[in-house]
Amino acid sequence: MEPLELLECSPPLMRQPLDAEQAAGVARVFKALGDPVRLRILSIVASRAGGEVCVCDITGAFELSQPTISHHLKVLKEVGLLTSQRRASWVYYRLVPETLGELSALLDVPVTV
Amino acid sequence: MEPLELLECSPPLMRQPLDAEQAAGVARVFKALGDPVRLRILSIVASRAGGEVCVCDITGAFELSQPTISHHLKVLKEVGLLTSQRRASWVYYRLVPETLGELSALLDVPVTV
């Protein structure tokens, strides 16, 4: 599964209707965000000072099995929201702010139409 | 199902980890966005000049049954992304820009950490 090709130059939703292909790409990422556990994982990584969290830090924050957390991390990684890096015995996860930024821009609709 | 209580004053993801309740509320909306058909419906409504679309306009844009479109509209309405209004025989849907704005703010993470 490829690391995701979002919209080249994120046109906000208002510009013009998304075609099927664009919608499919964006929907993958939103679907990944559509789970409470994954949202919390993402916010844990995002709010961590160093920008980096090891899996054990995340596992400790939930009452879920470690394989379940691993599964969610994989989903977030596959859609390009996180990256991972192994150092010694530990695996560290980081945000991909560009992906979040594109989604944010996509949803950035002026309140006063 | 209530029309959604998003975060009172949307703290971006970076500020601090979301608690379980916050995450559940936000995840509902992202889950609604996590379907290609719903994303396209939303972009059709958003990009329409008058800001208003009747169901027949949407149905015509897809090769899906009318009940399926109706189902997706209901989902988008339940999470507070759309509102509807009946006039004569037709039902018109509109964006709720505030909801989109909150999500956008939530994902608005600075690219340079």
Place this chain on the structure above:
DNA sequence: TCCTGGCTTTGATATGTGTCAATATAGAGA
């Protein structure tokens, strides 16, 4: 080389969801 700890993958299962056909409802007009 063998253990041990950290993480991932696999397999199984229960629950959720996107879709359609059929049916229901609501309003307009005859």
Place this chain on the structure above:
DNA sequence: TCTCTATATTGACACATATCAAAGCCAGGA
């Protein structure tokens, strides 16, 4: 009242997914 058109709801089904237990993999240390 009856009919017709536009939309919503219901029921059923195939497929996706969140979760766990068990097994596998990888790196360090003894």
